[in-house]
Structure formats: C-alpha cells, structure tokens
Amino acid sequence: MTPRDMPGLADGVDAAGRYATIVTQSDRPMMILDSLDRIVFVNPAFTRVLGYAPHEVLSRDVSVMLSAREADMPALREFRANLGARRSFEIDLHARARDGRDLWFCSAASPVGGGAGTEGETVVVMTDETQYVALRDLRMEVMAALTGAMDFPGVMGLICRLIEDITPDVVATITVRSEDGSAWMAGRHAMPASVAMAWAGMAMGPMTGCCGAAVHMGDEILAADIGSDPRWANPLRDLVLPLGLAACWSSPIRMRDGTVAGSLALYFRTRREPALWHRRVVDACLLLCTLAMEQENARTRIARLAHYDAVTGLPNRTWLREHLQAGHDGDGWDAPTLIAVDIDRFREIGDALGAGGADAIAIGVAERLKTVIGGDDLLIRSGEDEFTVVTGPPRPTARPGRAPAADRDGVLAVDHAASLAGSILRAVARPFAVDGVSVGSTASIGICVAVGAAQPVETVLRHVQIAVSRARDAGGDTYRFFSPEMNRRAQDRIILAGALGEALSDGRLSLVYQPQIRPRDGALYGVEALARWHDPAQGDIPPARFVPLAEESGMVEALGEWALRTACRQMAEWIAAGIEVPAVAVNLSARHFRDPRLPGVIAAILAETGIPPGRLMVEMTESCMIADEARTIAAAHAIRALGVGLSMDDFGTGFSSLANLVNLPLSEVKIDRGFMGGLEQAGTAHSIVNAVIRIGQSLGVTVVAEGVETRRQLELLDDLECPVVQGYLMSRPLRAGRVPHWLAAWQCQAGP
Structure with a gap:
C-alpha cells in the first residue's frame, strides 16, 4: 500500500509540506524555543531581517538577538514569564540586528504540544514594526518640541533631522512661503546653510524647482533627474547637483483652511522615485509641519496684538x-x-x-x-x-x-x-x-x-x-x-532759512564760474555756475549749508530758477561782448526734475535771454533717478529736445547705475572730485576713472573730471584720454567780471 492509498497519511504528509513551505517562504521572522528559552530553529526570514546565520543563534539563549538596554529588561522578563507559563501571548520586543540596527517586533508566541520531541517548545512569529515605531517616536519627539520652548525654525530643523535619521541617503528640507510670496528654508539639517541663504527671497513659481512648483501648483512634484528636469533651471540646479543630490520629491504643506503654506522636500542621491516608506514618512510629517506652522501663526498673532496698534498696524x-x-x-x-x-x-x-x-x-x-x-x-x-x-x-x-x-x-x-x-x-x-x-x-x-x-x-x-x-x-x-542748546540751534536754522528767502528776493545771492578745459589743446570747454551767498550779519555762508537748507525749506525751486536765469543772462552778455565761452552749466536738484514745468521754465529763460540752447548745460545728480525715475526721464528728454545739454554730476558717488547712462539722453558725465585724491595710486579710484572714461567713449558722451588740483593728476587724466578737466589747477571759481581776464591770460599760455 502506498501513501496515496492511505488518505489520512497522505493528507498529513502534504500538510507538513505546506507548513514547511509557509515557514520557509514567509517574510516574517520565526523561531522555535525549547523549554530553556534556547533557540532551536529559525527560518530564512529570521536570517534575512536580523542578519544572523542559523549557526550563530541555534542552541543559544533567546536574549542573543534582543536589546541589552536597561529600559527593555521589563519586557524581556515578561517574555520569559509567559514562556514558562506555557500559554499563547503577544509582546513587543526590542531586538538588535547583527549589524547593530535597532529593530522592533510584535512577537506572537504559541506553545507546541503533543508529539514527541516537541514538549516544552514554543513557536515565535515576529512582525517587524520598526518603521511604525520610528514614525511613532518621530511624532512623539516633534510633539514634545511643539509643546516645549523650541522655536519655529528649531522644530522644522528637528523634523528634517528625524526624517534623515530614519530614511538613509535622504536630505530633507522644509520651505515656507512668506507673505510676499517669496520662499525661505525654515527647516534643514544635512542641507548646507549656503543653499538656504541662496534660496531665501526666491519667488515661488512653476519653474523654481520642485519646492516652488509644489507650492505654486498645490500638488506633489517629482524630479526623478534634477539634471534634466526643466523646473530646475540655473541657478537652482547648480545649488544642489554639486552636493551629490540627483532627484527631488516635494509635497505641499496645507493649512487647515486648504491654503498651501510651504513644501516638504526629500532629495535623493540617485535618480529615482520615492518608495512606499518615503511616502509614509512624508504623510506623517506633513501633519506635523501644519501643526508647527499654525502654532507659529498663533504666536505671531498674539505677539502682534501685544506689540502693534490695531488701527494703524504700526508698532506700539x-x-x-x-x-x-x-x-x-x-x-x-x-x-x-x-x-x-x-x-x-x-x-x-x-x-x-x-x-x-x-x-x-x-x-x-x-x-x-x-x-x-x-x-x-x-x-x-x-x-x-x-x-x-x-x-x-x-x-x-x-x-x-x-x-x-x-x-x-x-x-x-x-x-x-x-x-x-x-x-x-x-x-x-x-x-x-x-x-x-x-x-x-x-x-x-x-x-x-x-x-x-x-x-x-x-x-x-x-x-x-x-x-x-x-x-x-x-x-x-x-x-x-x-535740550535748550538744541532749541537755540534749531532756532538759528529757522532764522537762516528766513535770511535765505530774503537774500533770494533782494538779489543778495551771486554766481561764480569755474572754467572747464580740454587738456589736449587747452581750449575752453565751458564754465560751471556755482552759487555764493554773503549775508550782512553772518558773513559768507557756504553752499554746503544753504543748499540743503533750501531743499528742506521748499526754496530750492526758486534758487534753481534764479541760477538758471542769472547764468543765461551772463552768457548773453559774454556773447554780446564777443567773449568765447562755449557753454555755462547750472546744477538743478531732484525736486526740479519732478516738476513738469521745468522744460517750460528753461524754454522761457532761453527766449528771454536770447542765448542759443546749445550754450546751456543742465546738470543733474543720480538722486534724481531715485526720487522719480519715470518723471525724471521724461523731463530729461524734454530738455534735450530744446537743444540744451544734459550732464550727470558726481557720477560714481551714488548708485552709479549704467542704466542711468543708457536711459537718459546725456551729453556729459562728470567724475566726482573725490576720485582725484586716489588717482595717483594704482587702485580702485584709478580703475573707476578709467572705466567711466571708456564708458563715455562708447556712448559718445563727454566725460568731465572735477577737482583736478595737481599736474600729476592732469597728466594721468591726459594718459587716460579724459576729454575735459575742471579744478583749482586751472582756475578757482571766478566772478563773472574776472572770466574775460582769465581767459585772455590762459590763451597766452601754451596750455596745460
């Protein structure tokens, strides 16, 4: 009789085979313990998960694969007590893999009864809950931080560190959208600070990497290959590729009202997509990020109520x-x-x-x-x-x-x-x-x-x-x-402003004129008109004092119009007398260029004095562009349309924007006198002067160097091919009546 002819025996053999197959093929670690708590059998999953070969654990006490931490001793004692009681039970055990990794198992133990050789043995089936425990501990640590004294960036950085601890070869970042729509990296750990600094203030949009796109679109964004993904255009791509980061997956962080407040990103070191474990981690952390953001918003609102005025929104x-x-x-x-x-x-x-x-x-x-x-x-x-x-x-x-x-x-x-x-x-x-x-x-x-x-x-x-x-x-x-002394000083200022108004109306201001020379041939290029004020009570008052006072007291428009009219009348007298002064330059303030009447005022003065428009040069400073760029450009074009020259004064001391030179219809640029002091040494001043001269040549604009006081400065400017110079070396500012005498004397010389 064969086993096939004996149904009961055949069923038993087949069942044993099936049981053996289940034990061998199961993905859950299994072991059998004898009555002395020694391991007498392990399945392949045990070796695969814990790393121990069978010969390393067989006949050894079960504690060989358990954690030796003091905190785990109560669980081990409970485990042994239940084994000794010969009853089925479940217990959570903390194990230690052969490579030192901490593992957590939900262990189901069942005593084996009946057959010979099995008396006192127990089968233990272990379910790996390491990932569950890792997420549980992550949540608990973050919640402890949220209820403690840790600040918002600290909590966000903690989340990133914990993510990186339980997901090897991953770099985590948390990006938050500011009120103005720009980004800042609120959380990071392995990501360098230099990347966070470069990220700060960047506008969120569909083409600003995965983080910006996730916030903008409100959906998760995956770049399996940062190097070829169009959302990662430079400079973003050059920020992360040198760090060995090849892929990025970013998920939006939503507030309870549905608005997207930021994104949580995982960067991978290989070109890949996120695994199921990555998704579980991110799902858990997105909620924690939302809680942290809402807590921070609540703190901000409370602080604002305590520190800001509810009506005006100003600090209190x-x-x-x-x-x-x-x-x-x-x-x-x-x-x-x-x-x-x-x-x-x-x-x-x-x-x-x-x-x-x-x-x-x-x-x-x-x-x-x-x-x-x-x-x-x-x-x-x-x-x-x-x-x-x-x-x-x-x-x-x-x-x-x-x-x-x-x-x-x-x-x-x-x-x-x-x-x-x-x-x-x-x-x-x-x-x-x-x-x-x-x-x-x-x-x-x-x-x-x-x-x-x-x-x-x-x-x-x-x-x-x-x-x-x-x-x-x-x-x-x-x-x-x-302070009474300060009151007296302020009162003196009020008195001085009143005296300036009287000086304007009574004609007690005057102009002096400083020649401008072409160094190559010594020819007169023009003169700059400079205001002077002599007060009967206070004596000579320098322009550095009364010009700002005119700005602050609202008299600068009248001062500028007076200077324009006086300079043009003087030019008319020189023309009538046959004195060859090619042009006179008058400096106007930013407030003049904000006045739409300025071109009309200039046109009226030209018509009144009868001088050709080309004999007048209007000087402006770069501060005019800061005050009102569009209106300044419009005024400049209107002035040039009259045929009047336009000069940029003190170039190099303000913002020195090349856009100013391109957008304005300039005929002249003046290099500030401050650069002359450093011109004789090879350095920044010399380089700036050279650069301005080259720019002037390329734009077809005349460059005038102010403040030339030594022959060496003049020689250097001549070597740099500076077209026009102005300064004490040629002449101090002159009264109008002295200009013809100076000009005659200058023309008798061989030239500088």
Whole structure:
C-alpha cells in the first residue's frame, strides 16, 4: 500500500509540506524555543531581517538577538514569564540586528504540544514594526518640541533631522512661503546653510524647482533627474547637483483652511522615485509641519496684538520700549533720535466725530508720516494721540580716500531732526476729509537727540515727553528739543532759512564760474555756475549749508530758477561782448526734475535771454533717478529736445547705475572730485576713472573730471584720454567780471 492509498497519511504528509513551505517562504521572522528559552530553529526570514546565520543563534539563549538596554529588561522578563507559563501571548520586543540596527517586533508566541520531541517548545512569529515605531517616536519627539520652548525654525530643523535619521541617503528640507510670496528654508539639517541663504527671497513659481512648483501648483512634484528636469533651471540646479543630490520629491504643506503654506522636500542621491516608506514618512510629517506652522501663526498673532496698534498696524509703545532696550543692551549702542508727534486736539476731534472718525484721523496721520520719514526711519503709534519717529542723522558721506566728516556735537542730528519736524508739521497741517467733513489739525512735536554717552531708555522716553510738553505749552503747531542748546540751534536754522528767502528776493545771492578745459589743446570747454551767498550779519555762508537748507525749506525751486536765469543772462552778455565761452552749466536738484514745468521754465529763460540752447548745460545728480525715475526721464528728454545739454554730476558717488547712462539722453558725465585724491595710486579710484572714461567713449558722451588740483593728476587724466578737466589747477571759481581776464591770460599760455 502506498501513501496515496492511505488518505489520512497522505493528507498529513502534504500538510507538513505546506507548513514547511509557509515557514520557509514567509517574510516574517520565526523561531522555535525549547523549554530553556534556547533557540532551536529559525527560518530564512529570521536570517534575512536580523542578519544572523542559523549557526550563530541555534542552541543559544533567546536574549542573543534582543536589546541589552536597561529600559527593555521589563519586557524581556515578561517574555520569559509567559514562556514558562506555557500559554499563547503577544509582546513587543526590542531586538538588535547583527549589524547593530535597532529593530522592533510584535512577537506572537504559541506553545507546541503533543508529539514527541516537541514538549516544552514554543513557536515565535515576529512582525517587524520598526518603521511604525520610528514614525511613532518621530511624532512623539516633534510633539514634545511643539509643546516645549523650541522655536519655529528649531522644530522644522528637528523634523528634517528625524526624517534623515530614519530614511538613509535622504536630505530633507522644509520651505515656507512668506507673505510676499517669496520662499525661505525654515527647516534643514544635512542641507548646507549656503543653499538656504541662496534660496531665501526666491519667488515661488512653476519653474523654481520642485519646492516652488509644489507650492505654486498645490500638488506633489517629482524630479526623478534634477539634471534634466526643466523646473530646475540655473541657478537652482547648480545649488544642489554639486552636493551629490540627483532627484527631488516635494509635497505641499496645507493649512487647515486648504491654503498651501510651504513644501516638504526629500532629495535623493540617485535618480529615482520615492518608495512606499518615503511616502509614509512624508504623510506623517506633513501633519506635523501644519501643526508647527499654525502654532507659529498663533504666536505671531498674539505677539502682534501685544506689540502693534490695531488701527494703524504700526508698532506700539511696548514694541518701541523693547526695541530701544534691545539696542541699549547690545554692544556699542548708538542712541537714536526720537521725535514724538502729538496730535493737537485729538480727543476733541474724537468726541465730535466718534471713534470711527478718530480712527480715520489716526490712519491719515500715519499715512502722511510714512511719506515724510526716511527709508531707514521707524514709525510707531506710541499713544492714542501720539506717534513716535525713531531716526538718526544722515551718515556723513566719505569721499574715496577721505574719512567722513565728524558729526561734531550732534550738529547733523539736530539739523536733520529739525528738518524732519518741519516736514511733519506741514504734512499734518493739511486738512483731513472724514465722511465728507474737512477736519483741520496741528501737532506738537518733541525731539530728544542723544549726544555723548548713551542714556537709559526710560530717560530718553521721559525727555522726549518733556519736549512734547514744551511744544504744547508754546501753543502747539511747533517743535521743541529737550535740550535748550538744541532749541537755540534749531532756532538759528529757522532764522537762516528766513535770511535765505530774503537774500533770494533782494538779489543778495551771486554766481561764480569755474572754467572747464580740454587738456589736449587747452581750449575752453565751458564754465560751471556755482552759487555764493554773503549775508550782512553772518558773513559768507557756504553752499554746503544753504543748499540743503533750501531743499528742506521748499526754496530750492526758486534758487534753481534764479541760477538758471542769472547764468543765461551772463552768457548773453559774454556773447554780446564777443567773449568765447562755449557753454555755462547750472546744477538743478531732484525736486526740479519732478516738476513738469521745468522744460517750460528753461524754454522761457532761453527766449528771454536770447542765448542759443546749445550754450546751456543742465546738470543733474543720480538722486534724481531715485526720487522719480519715470518723471525724471521724461523731463530729461524734454530738455534735450530744446537743444540744451544734459550732464550727470558726481557720477560714481551714488548708485552709479549704467542704466542711468543708457536711459537718459546725456551729453556729459562728470567724475566726482573725490576720485582725484586716489588717482595717483594704482587702485580702485584709478580703475573707476578709467572705466567711466571708456564708458563715455562708447556712448559718445563727454566725460568731465572735477577737482583736478595737481599736474600729476592732469597728466594721468591726459594718459587716460579724459576729454575735459575742471579744478583749482586751472582756475578757482571766478566772478563773472574776472572770466574775460582769465581767459585772455590762459590763451597766452601754451596750455596745460
């Protein structure tokens, strides 16, 4: 009889084969333990997952493959107790692979009963839960950070580090979209800081790598090969390829309202797609990123409520005090100037118009103050009826090769504060329209300028309030300094501005003329008109003092028109007398070029004096382009259409944008006198002068070098083929009556 003829035996043999196949082919590690807890059998999955060959564990205690950490000892004791009780059970065990990796298993143990040779044995089937435990621990560590004191970048960096710990050969980053739509790398670990710095401020869009595209499109983006993916155009591609990163997978981070706030990206070192494990990790971390972002947004909102005014959106007095204290506590604190602007009769206005009307006035004042203060100044709503400006004096500019002028005893700070206070008073004095009602108001301004040793913050704040009280006691609509000496200095400034107005109207200003020479043949190229002021009471007042004063007091337009008319009349006299002065140059301010009437004023003066347009050169500075580029360009073209020359003065001391030279119809560029001091040494000054001359040649624009004082400077400029020079070496500025005598004497010489 064969086994086939014995159904029961045949079934048993086949079942045993099937069981053997299951044990051998299973992906779950299995082992059999004897009554002494020794391993007597392991299946191939055990060897594959834990790395131990059968001969390395057989006949050895089960603890050979378990963790020896003290924290795992209770689980091991429970495991042995259950084995001894000969009952089925499940338990989580922490194992250690042969290569040292930590593994976690849910272990199901079943005692084997019945047949000979099996008495006391237990079959243990182990389910690998290492990835589950890794994700569980990741969540727990991040949640602990979220509920602790760790800041937002710290949490985001922690998430990236934990991802990299459990996903080998992966680099993780978290990119957050700012309010302006640009990106910043909020989280990174292995990614270098240089990449994060290059990423900062980059606009999010479909072609800004996987991160930018994921945020822009709201969907996951995969670049299996960064080198060929069109979304990774340079410079993005050159940021990551040298790091050995070949592929990127980015997923959008969504807030609870559905908006996309950023992206979580995994970078791979080989060209590939994400595996299932990568997706599980990212799915878990996206929620954590959302929680961290919402927590940060909540912190920001709370901080904003505590530090910002709800009506105007400006920082409040608490913010001001903390800002000043932070600067005071730092090294080398340079105390700023505080200007407190108290709105006169604000409470009366509020009583008359209601809370909504008072808020409208506050918003209107804030908007006007923003247009008056400088770009580096800070504006704070420090009280219901008070605003504070934190400012400082314009830094004294240094010419190349020269140190900046010192602000002796705070003169610059006082002058700047007085000028700014005057502008604020004029801005606030214009009536406001509230619900169709015209509401007039004024301001009482207090100024505290810190001179000498830094004072405590509370002292500075108290001093500025005392100054406000003095302005209010004076009747309002005025400003007062805390220091009596500064008040006197500001008063002197007001007196000087009044004297300048009288000098303009009474004809007490005059022009002098400095010749400009062609060095190759010594011919006169033209003269530059320069304003001079001699006051009967104060004597000679330099242009460096009265020209800025004219700007601040609103008299610069009248000063410029006077200079244009006076210079053109003088040119007409020279032409009538047969004196060969080819052209006269007059410098105008940025405010002139913002005035659409300027071309008409110039045309009227030309018609009035009868001089040819080509005998007039109008000089402008680069600050004209900063003030209003479109209007300046339009004015420049209109002036050139008259046939008048146009010169860019002091080129090289401002932004020195080549676009200014291209966009403006210039006929001349002037190199600032500050470069002459360093011209005789091989260095930056010499290179800049050479570059400007070459640019002028390529654009067909005449280059004039100012401030030539030595023959060596002249020789160097001649070697560089500079077309025109101007400076004390040829002549100091001359009264109009001296120009013919100088010209005759100059023509008698052989030339420079």
